[in-house]
Amino acid sequence: MSKKYCNKLALTTAIAAALTSVSATAGGLVGKVTDANGSQLYKGAKVSIAELDLVTTTDQSGVYRFANLPAGEYKVVVEYIGAGSSETTVTVNQTGTVEQNLMFADQAQLEDIVVYAQRAGQAGAINAQKNADSIKSIVSADAIGQFPDQNVSEALQRLPGMFIERDQGEGRFVGIRGIDPNLNNVTINGLNVPSPESGVRSVALDVIPSNLVGGLEVSKSVTPDMDADAIGGSIEVKSLSGFDRAQQSITFSAEMAQNQLRDSNSPKVSASYTDIFDDTFAVAAALSYSDREFxxxxxxxxxxxxxxxxxxxxxxxxxxxxxxxxxxPDFNNQYFVRTLFSEFSDDEYRLSNTFVFDDEGEIERATKDRKETQQIISLTAGGEHQVDSLTVNYQLGYSKAEEENPNALYYTLKGEGLTFDSNMQGQIPQITQGANVADFTNYELDEVSDESEFAQDEESSFKLDLTKKLLAAGTAYEFKSGIKLRQREKTARAIIDIYDDGFDAFTPTDFATATPDWSLGDFGPGLNRQALRNFTKQNKAGFEKVELDSDLESQGASYTINEDIFATYAMVSADFGKLNVVAGVRYEQTDFSTQGAKVELVEDEQNDVEEVQNTPWSTEESYSKLLPSINLRYELSDKLIARAAYTQTLARPKFEDVGAYQIIESSTEENDDGEFETEREAEAGNPSLKPYFADNFDLSLEYYPGHIGVLSAGYFHKSIDNFVIVVDVAGTSEWQGYDEVFQPINGQSAKLHGVELAWVKSFDSGLLLAANATLTDSEATTIVDGEVFETQLPNQSDTIANFTLGFENDTVSLRLTSVYKSKNLEEIDDGMLRYEDAHTQLDFSGKYYINQQTHIYFNAVNINDEPMYHYFDNRNQNAQYETYGRTFQLGFSWASF
Known part of the structure; x- marks a missing residue:
């Protein structure tokens, strides 16, 4: 560990010494909250001691704790929405810790929680949300299986203000309040898991086996002990511990899915196991496998x-x-090890036809043939120790993510003088094609590209948290401080071989296949995937390589980024009657460096020069920020809670935006007048980008009517500096003489504000309703070469909405859901504004319970066959239209608890 980090660690150690020096009363109280027979644990339950005006909540294992209690006899009350309340008299000794489990006596009320899994999931999440110190939305482990969702990211989209970004119609990245997913923080068991994709920060949450998730928490206002890179918010994935269930559990599920668009069947199986041994050692394990064709x-x-x-x-x-x-070994000491392995592979074959509307009647028929594999390995270990009123938490983590895309083959066939026409209007532009377009004798092989791309993201981290509780003048205080160190290295490497000749043995008609079942118009014949691979294998030695273009693409797409982050914080929590205050400050310092190259392809007819110029490029940046925050929670009544928060957060730019790479193409040719003209185009990263900084204000009101339900309304406002947008910067001071240069730059400033509304209600009849909407408005100013663009914040949607209608009894569970995301600005492309259109999707989930252990289920995903659509400037100007079809899933699930 470097000296600068050692110095900062010493600072936090001094803070810890100060905390431990505070005098404390030795008495303590600890235990679990369970049902009458100890088979059900209650997470997020409110536990209070009225005589001392003390309140706490149970953790994921149903455990509560009070420290620094004066000796005496107290009435301890536990409250849980959906199960009422229970009171227990406990005697606390002058020294030592008393262990006392708390139980709900009213078994009749408890039945609704145990029998109905859907209500159980809602109850746990609502209780945890109500008793949280900050503004949160929560999904319990029980609730995740109640949705017709493929993965964890799709489960999160049901929460207020949440949306997902899809890959081939399947949810992968999660956004909060309409804001770009790259501006959120995602942790798994407190560990920042790296991303296998070369250019992004956001983690695709579909990598996590959902049957090992103990809960999902979305914090929309952060506290100082949380990572600051959370402009949208922070998503915490909590893995299941064997102690989170009161007894041994085994689950198994299997399903078969059918995709209508490709008429293909896809299997999926998963299993999990938890157990506790000698009340001291617990294990939780899960395995999942799916093979989806679509x-x-x-x-x-x-x-x-x-x-x-x-x-x-x-x-x-x-x-x-x-x-x-x-x-x-006891309530005061615990140790843990968490492991995660995920492997994701995409075997993709793409056929494409590109129509160029010029005088030459040119069409390119192309293929993309690749198998991309992503792998994530995550290991974390740590512990928690209670020494009188001091709690010590520590964690050491290591994660490694890799992406391999070896020997991807791209074939391009070109034909000229062909007959076709289009007005290029509408979401699905129609093309009128002559008979010669589908005739492969009119084409010849123009180019073959063999591309291998590799990316690796490796992170090591250490964090230490120290918490001191004390009771002074009738007020309970909790002081907390800590540090976190993160060291991350991201590398991207490419080997690209481009060939443009030596194809004498290639006859296009030998590779033609039947017309694929393409639903958007006339596609024409396809190309045989295996035949093309065989041809490459047999004839590659005779291909003529385009050395300059190959070097340009290979060297320009390779770079390394190193990022070291040091964070320390101090905060205090206190209850002043009905007012809870969490306030403090966090300091984060980032040391950043990147190494790559400025690579330029020079084709100069005037001086008879053809070469690739490679100039090594490395740069370093460093920045720090002091980030104060305060969260207020006021209990107007047992059912009505008001919250307010002011926080400062940041977001570091995406790796592909700050990587040290420039790919430049310079061409000097003689024009018709005999004069030589030079055209220059470039694509470049920008290591000088500043991080986003945001001031965030939140207000909310939550009403809990007493049964399983909540009605809430909130307002939020964000002032954001240095947001990042990709624009054409040709002609600016750094890029004089260029015709086109796409580079990310910092915008001037942006403001985002909105309201968040939510209603969840479970009725005695079995009817279930959930509705939420987030309405936002943003203003962003970008200046490009003196021209001012007033736009929305990039990748920000004005409206996010969800609606669920469900019914559940002892036999069936039914749920119809819809999700909506309004349009958002993607980028400024050559003076045009590119938008992603609004998206509405309907899903259905139905379950039939054979008995308490076994049920069968049927899911219908994307019932309305909603496409993805992007456009330029107006909705009639197509940029991209993509349809995925409906998917139906039939399966069964068995569980033993």
């Missing part, structure tokens, strides 16, 4: 003179595994 039909344009048709056939395979170990 695809999409796509048509896109450049908004000017090109239209491209695309046909995708994909096999997506996932393997997820995790083992969690916990050792708790």
């Amino acid at each position: 695809g999409s039909d796509n048509i896109e344009s450049n908004g000017d003179d090109e239209i491209e048709q695309r046909f995708y056939a994909i096999t997506r395979e996932r393997i997820g595994a995790a083992v969690n170990l916990d050792y708790r």
Whole structure:
């Protein structure tokens, strides 16, 4: 560990010494909250001691704790929405800790929680949300299986203000309040898991086996002990511990899915196991496997003179595994080990036809043939110790993410003088094609590209948290401080070989296949995937390599980024009657460096020069920020809670935006007048980008009517500096003489404000209703070469909404859900504004309970066959239209608790 980090660690150690020096009363009280027979644990339950005006909540294992209690006899009350309340008299000794489990006596009320899994999931989440110190939305482990969702990210989209970004119609990245997912923080068991994708920070949450998730928490206002890179918010995935269930549990599920668009069947199986041994050692393990065959039909344009048709056939395979170990010799000491392994592979074959509307009647028929594999390994270990009124938490973590895309083959066939036409209007532009377009004798092989891309993201981290509780003048205080160190290295490497000749043995008609079932119009014949691979294998030695273009693409796409983050914080929590205050400050310092190259392809007819110039490029940046925050929670009554928060947060730019790379193409040719003209185009990263900084204000009101339900309304406002947007910066001071340069830059400023409304209600009849909407408005100012663009915040949607209608009894569970996300600005592309259109999707889930252990289920995903659509400037100007079809799932699940 470097000296600068050692110095900062010493600072936190001094704070810890100060905390431990505070005098404390030795008496303590600890225990679990369970049902009458100890088979059900209650998470997020409110536990209070009225005589001392003290309140706490149970953790994920149903455990509560009070420290620094004066000796005496107290009435301890536990409250849980959906199960009422229970009171127990407890005697606390002058020294030592008393262990006392608390139980609900009213078994009749408890039945609703145990029998109805859907209500149980809602009850746990609502109780945890009500008793939280900050503004949170929560999904319990029980609730995740109640949705027709493929993965964890899709389960999160049901919460207020949440949306997902999809890959081939399947949810992967999660956004909060309409804000770009890259501006959120995602942790798994407190560990920042790296991303296998070379350019992004956001983690695809579909890597996590959902049957090992103990809960999902979305914090929309952060506290100082949380990572600051959370402009949208922070998502915490809590893995299941064996102690989270009161007894041994085994689950198993299997399903078969059918995708209508490709008429393919896809299996999926998963299993989990938890157990406790000798009341001190617990294990939780899960395994999942899925093999999904599906695809999409796509048509896109450049908004000017090109239209491209695309046909995708994909096999997506996932393997997820995790083992969690916990050792708790007593209530005051616990140790844990968390592991996660995920492997994701995409075997993709794409056919495409690009129509170029110029005088030459040019069409390119192309293929993309690749198998991309992503792998994540995450290991974390730590412990928690209670020494009188001091709690010590520590954690050491290591994660490694890799992406491999070896030997991806791209074939391009070109034909000229062909007959076709289009007005290029509408969401699905129609193309009138002459008979010669589908005739492969009019094409010849123009280019073959063999591309291998590799990315690796490796992170090591350490964090230490110290918490001191004390009771002074009738007020309970909790002082907390800590540090977190993160060291991260991101690398991207490419080997690209481009060939443009030596194809004498290639006859296009030998590779033609039947017309694929493309739903958006006339596609024409396809190309045989295996035949093309065989041809490459047999004839590659005779291909002529384009050395300059190959070097340009390979060297320009390779870079390394190192990022070291040091954080320390101090905070205090206190209850002043009905007012709870959490206030403090967090300091984060980032040391950043990147190494890559400025790579330029020079083709100069005037000086007879053809070469690739490679200039090594490395740079370093450093920045720090002091980030104060305060969260207020006021209990107006037992059912009505008001909250307010002011926080400062940040977001670091995406890796692809700050990587040290420039890919420049410079061409000098003689024009018709005999003069030489130079055209220069470039694509570049920007290591000088500043991080986003945001001031966040939140107000909310929550009403809990007493049964399983909540009605809430909130207002939020964010002032954001240095947001990042990709624009054409040609002609600016750094890029004089260039015709086109796409580079990310910092915008000037942006403001985002909105309201968040939610209603969840479970009726005695079995009817279930849930509705939420987040309405936002943003203003962003970007200046490019003196021209001012007033737009929305990039990748921000004005409206996010969800609606669920459900019914559940002893026999069936039914749920119809809809999700809506309004349009958002993607980028400024050559003076045009590119938008992603609004998206509405309907899903259905139905379950039939054979008995308490076994049920069968049927899910219908994307019932309304909603496409993904992007456009330029107005909705009639296509940028991309892609459809995925409906998916139906039939399966069964068995559980033993």
